[in-house]
Each structure stands twice: as structure tokens, then as C-alpha cells.
Amino acid sequence: MSTTPVLQTPANMDASPSPCDLLTLVCLPSLTSEALDATLANLRVAMATQPLLVVTPDAVPPSAEGGSLRILSHRPSAPTHGAWIPTAADYLNAWAVAREHRPGVVLLLGPDCATVSPATLRLLAAGAASKHDLVLPRYPVGPHDALFNSAILYPLTRALFSHHVRFPLPIDAALSPRMCERLATAAQRLTAAGQGEALLWPVANAAVAGYSVFDVAGEKRLLPAPNADDVNALIANVAGSLFADVEAKAAFWQRARLAMSPSRVTDYATEATAHDPNALDLAPMIQSFRNAYTNLRELWSLVLPPNSLLALKKLSLAPAETFRMPDALWARTVYDFLLAYRLRTINRGHLLGALTPLYLGWVASHIRLVGGDAKVAEQHIEEVAAAFEGDKPYLVARWRWPDRFNP
């Protein structure tokens, strides 16, 4: 059973498409010819009257153009690597085209974009045309999906940058020209250093620049899977990138009172899992957490305060039926790892590796709590995010005075 996603229209934005004279630049990744045709068809339906310029790295079929839609085959200046989400090179390439054609809106679509519905495309473009600098889609996900986002990316971004954006690492995004330029500037530094595959954090960038950020409820889309087979390496890569970005923007988020953007969406579009949640055996995950506690306790003790270690010890001794990681403990743990990342208490590669079993412990606790209920899952994720917000003063205090007594 799946919940029908509700397409929500921003309060201060017209439901109608953006003005006709506003050029929308659509940057596509490399696609098969069928996928390209499907994407173009969706774009035509979504923005029939608007001038559209579609940029693709592939060869353009002669019959593809027509009406207000133009297609440009463009060789990317920064080499892209076909990542599962847009990377620094993609943002830089988008700006390279945007600078030349001066569009009103830049629509950057990720892999498998043929499955993005016309309604979602329309909402994204309309959001960016309505003076929002960054518009991100909130696709419906099941209770067992996007778990790393729910555990760390969303709560941390929300607590530190005060934006209720459910997916801060976007697959698709609509950008204003100035937002596109800002992201390209950040991407330029990375691509110049040969890190075109590095991740960018648009929400944090927009928050620091004081740009407006908006997320819209999108219809279901095929979420691209990461290429990496090694989940541990992927987790370390994404967490490391986020921690580095948070460290770089410390001067911003340490401000005492950041105006929290109001949560415009109270009912997140979610879908129930198609599988029987009871079929998922949590025992190996819990056993894995216990094994990690036994082996990594000494390493964790370099990062975590005694209180957290005691709570983790209790958790490791708890029977599987009552295995539950408190939200406050999880928030404090992530903050302590972030502090250790900043202070380089231990090698950063080791630090991020030591975070993985704790995250898997949180996953086991989360799945045990929510089962297969998407609504309960969303509620729990919001509670986790609230715990991160509540504990932010701890992070700020220890960031400034790391040597202060910490029981």
C-alpha cells in the first residue's frame, strides 16, 4: 500500500507556470535514447508554453526538437563520472552553459530522470521562477529507504543551517542563476583539484549566502542507487564530505540565533514498504552492533564522553526485543564524532569507519520502532531532527571550548 503523494504548492508562488519569456535551462546527465525521449516528453508536458533549452552530453536525434524546446549537445568542460547524484563537475558544467545562455531557471536533473513526473518538473521550475534560489524535490520514500539521510544528513543540516529540507543531498534541483553561480564557484575549487566527483551541499551553501530555499513534494521517481559496492566506504565518503562542509561553515552556524525557516510541510509524502517488515531479521544487525561495542570500545572512548559510552554499553546489553537507541544519545554521538573530526582526535578515516557500526545500530533501532509504517517512520525522523536541534548548544559550546570538562 502506498500513500498517494500530495503535490504541494508553495504559499507565495503561483500555481501557474513561470512567465513565458523566462528561459529554463535543463541539464541532463548521459541517458539512453529511450530515456532521453521519455525525459523530453515529460518536459514538453510540464512546460508546454515555456522556452526550454535542454543540454545533454549525448548526441541529439534530429527529430527531438520542436515547439518551444531546443536541444543542445554539449561536451562538458569538467569530466563527469556518472555518479548517482550530481557532483561538483555537474554543477560546474551547468553554470558553464547557463553563463552563455542566461536562463531564468536552471533545472539540474540527476540519473534516471526519465522517471521524474511532469508535475514534479513543473513544480521545480515554478518554484525557482518564483524568486526561490534553490528548490529541491521531496520524493516519497519508504520507511526502509534513505536511512543515512534520515539518520544524519537531514537532522544535522536542519539543526545547523535551519532549513527544513528533507533531502539536503539532492538528486534533482532547480536553481536560480545566482545560486547556480555560487555552487559553480564552490565546485570550481574542487574540480581544479581533480575532485570532480566530490559532493556539494547546496542547502548549506544557500544558507550561508542568505538565499531562499524551498522544497516541494514530488511524485514518485526511481531513486538511483550508488555505484559503490562497499557501503562502509560510501557512508564514510558522504559523512566525511558533510563533516568537512560543516567545519568550513562553522562561523555561520555558530551564530547564537539563526531564524529557523518555518516547516511548511507537516505531512510528508511517504509510501509504505511493499515487503513484510517482519521478514527483516534485525538480530544480525543488533549482534553486529554488540560486536562493534566489544571491539571498538577503546576507540570510541577517545571520541565519546563517559555518559555516552555508558549508554552504549547498556544498549549493547539490551535484549533484541527492547533494542532502542534514544534520539538524544544518537544526536550527542553524531555531534561528538563531528567534534572529533574537527579536532582530529584520531585519524579521520578511522573516525568515519568507527561511526558506521553506530549508524547501523541506529538503523536497527529505527526499524524495530517503525516496522513498516511510513507515517511512524516520518514521525520518528522528525523526533530525531528535533533532538539534534535541542542539543545544538552542546555542539556550539564544545566547538568553541573543546577542552572544557565533559562528563
Add this chain to the structure above:
Amino acid sequence: MGQQIESALRESMQRVVVLLVNFLPGLVAFLLAVVVLMLVGAVLAFLLRKILTALRFDERLASRQTPGAVTNVSEWSPANSPTLLVSRVVWWACLLVGIAIGISAFNVSVSDTPTVALLFLPYLTHLVGAALLLIVGTLLARFLARSVLIGAVNAQLQYARFLSLGVKWLMFVLTAAMAIDHLGIGGNVVVLAFGILFGGIVLTLALAIGLGSRDLVSRSIEKSMDRPATNSPQDITFVPTETPPVPPLRHF
């Protein structure tokens, strides 16, 4: 009798003084070489630090490296500053060159005292080399032990700590053997002892892993032995299995 004793004592005293007089210039030359090279090193390190700071060397290097990667130079640098690392390396290099020059000057000036030259001086240089080997080996052992521990825990291996300890001791034994060999102590005994210890640790690890995965291996062998018997087409009976699909977890 008294005169003979007095004369013998005077002569031996004279020999001591002559020896000391021969020894002192060498010592002064050694100290002078070390102090001068230390000063040169300090000046070079200062200049290098100023130049690299002006060139924003740390920032440039940081922008070229992946955050959190093990290969990051800043991870290994004192106070996380590659500039500081470079300047300290230059200072220590100058100091080591000074010691080497001092020792050779010392050697020349006391070359007529073969006992000291033959026994003491080679050991001084070898001692520095052995100390460096021990320091680097210990650091590497700790780093590798942690890497193995975290990797094994994330691979959900039950014997992660044991594996990590094994790697750590392998490195310690290897480093100690290299250091002792560098000092020239023990000769073949050290090589033999190292071979036995190293081989013993590797054998222990192999046995531990083998015994730990005994069930896995036996299941695998059983499967491969059963397969030919059930593979003949007439024997195949299709048994429909209704195992419910396990709900997948998506981390991203």
C-alpha cells in the same frame, strides 16, 4: 722504589692527558658541527615557513585532497599543518647532517685511538637509525592495527580484535628484528628468532581464521559434493520454495 712508582704514575697521567688532549678537539669539532648545522636548519626552517605561509601552501594542499582520506598529508602533520611538517623535516635533516659531519670530524681527530673509533662511532650512527626504525615501526603498527580493527568490525568479523592484535605484533616483531639487525646485535640468532616468531604469528592467525570459518568451509564442500548427484536431469524434482522476499534496506 718510590721513585719508580712516582715515575710510572706520572707517565700514565701523561698518557691520560695526551689522550684527553687528542680527544677534546674532536669533541669540540663534533659539537661545533652540530650547533652550526642546527642554526642553519633553524634559519632554513624559518625562511621556508614564511615562504610557504605566504604561498598558502596548507590551503592549496587541503583543496587537492579528499577530506578524511588516509593519504591526507595534513593527517600526518604536526598541528595539522603541512607547512610545519616541511619546516620541521628540514630542521631535523640539518641536525642529522650536522651529527654525521660531527661524527666524521670526531673520527678524523681521534683516528689514532682505534678502540674508540671502532667500537663507539659506528654504534652512534646505527643507534640513530635503529631509533628511527623503532619510532616509524611503532607508528605504523598502531595505524595498521586500527585500520584492520575497524575494517574487520565493519566486515562483521567476530575475531576483529584478535586480527588487529596479530597485525600489531607482526609489525612490532618485524620492526624490532630490523632494529636489532641494524645494530648488528646477535647476528643469525636474530634472523632465526624473527623467522620463528613471524612464522608462529602467521600460523596462529591462519589457524584462527581457518577454525573460525570451519562451518562455512564444510558447508561449501558439502554443497559441491552433493551437486553432481542431483544434477542428472532425470533426478531433478522441482520443489517450489516460498521464501518471502526480505525487505531491502536502502541507506541512500
